[in-house]
Amino acid sequence: MDASTAASPKRDAEMKTYYSVQCFSDANEHGRSVVNLTQDYFQIDKGRFQSTLQQIDLDGIHAFHERTNCDIVQCGGVLPSAVVLAWTVPAHSLDASDRNNGSHVHSGFKRGGGDWMYRVAGGMEVSGITMSAAEFDRLVEPLGFATKRNASRHIKFMHDSHAFSVLRLGIDELKNHVEHLDREQVRAMLRKQLLDAIFCALQEAEVAGRPNLTRQTYNDIVKRSQDLVLGNPEDPPSVLDLCTELRVCRRTLQTSFTHIMGMSPSSYLRKIRLGSVRRLLRSIPASQMTISEAAARWGFFHLGSFSNDYRQFFGELPSQTLRFGAGH
Known part of the structure; x- marks a missing residue:
């Protein structure tokens, strides 16, 4: 749903501060529009570039979902005070062979100061979350997720992972609440749900043994x-x-x-x-x-x-x- 469907000009203006849908005909303009990231996108495929970028701001947690029609190379970094968790998946549903083989999703976690270069095929979809590094560290500290300051690491989310499926659905579900994002209580609840999905997926991917308790x-x-x-x-x-x-x-x-x-x-x-x-x-x-x-x-x-x-x-x-x- 586009933010322009809001009921009134005032509410429409408020909503656009929390939700946006942008279409681009230039790869680099797209790359530089993702919040909390400093990126350059390079088109490496022939043809007219077309892309969409959806972004949602939940009071400091930014979720984004992007899709391009051409192969591109993403070169970028994270703002010093932020972290990013992002993954790529096919635009269409995974077939049975992918699920049965337990193949993993190309995904990664990076802190501010870390940079990357990824090739993303046309038709692939990229989803991700950026958030304050301070908030991430505060939440992750008691959960035992093995992350280090200034770390950049690959994370293997499995296609058939329940937690990863919940995270993907959580990103999709945000789009169903666009018309209510001007309400602080709605944003707070969606924020909680998204954080829960993020750390559940991270911890499931970590697969660390825990001691038995009485x-x-x-x-x-x-x-x-x-x-x-x-x-x-x-x-x-x-x-x-x-x-x-x-x-x-x-x-x-x-x-x-x-x-x-x-x-x-x-x-x-x-x-x-x-x-x-x-x-x-x-x-x-x-x-x-x-x-x-x-x-x-x-x-x-x-x-x-x-x-x-x-x-x-x-x-x-x-x-x-x-x-x-x-x-x-």
Whole structure:
């Protein structure tokens, strides 16, 4: 969706500060337009150059998605205070042989000061995220991801990796929220979800062994996680938030919830949030809080998917839940 579809000139102007779609007929103009990167693109294919560049700003985290019709060589670097994680994938869905062979995606992580030169074939799509190096270091420190200051390294995301699929879908999902990006709460929630997907994919790619823990430790991790979720009704923590706050890696958190709750931490968090919305609906009259307001308080901004999840979980639509003060 193009930002020009906004409902009003004022909102359109606000939205364009968070989302843009640009089309280029010159490779170098394209390369120099990606936020937080200093790049030169060189076209090495015959033909008229055409490309698109989509960028989304989530208050300091920049997601980009680009596609060119010609083979190009990308030469560039990262701004000193930033890091970048980027990958290339075919424009069309991966075929069965790629998935079955477990082939990896061409991807990399680089810090400010690092440079690169990559050849990207025409028709390939490049996606990536740039963010503050200080924020990256703060979040990655308790998670055990083996990164070093000033490091530039290749990362092998597997085609059939669940975490990498979630990350790719997360980038795509951002485009579905364009018309709501002028709302700070929406940006904050999307930011959390994207950060969670980033570090999940990085940690899955790391494949580091972790020590076994006792059931009591697992139980303590789950209990502390629950306290954090219920203690933040206006800002429900993501899985990454829990890992950072509890200073445990995602694998340990996952194992704890599997052993104690029989489900993943993300499933647990979602059910807690759905249950919290239901409690609001049951405890506050409809005249004082609408369903959409109750849902938004717990991070659900799209009523369609929220209502479907709510119905699957509770066996009724939120509109069918008996509100406080209504007759039985």
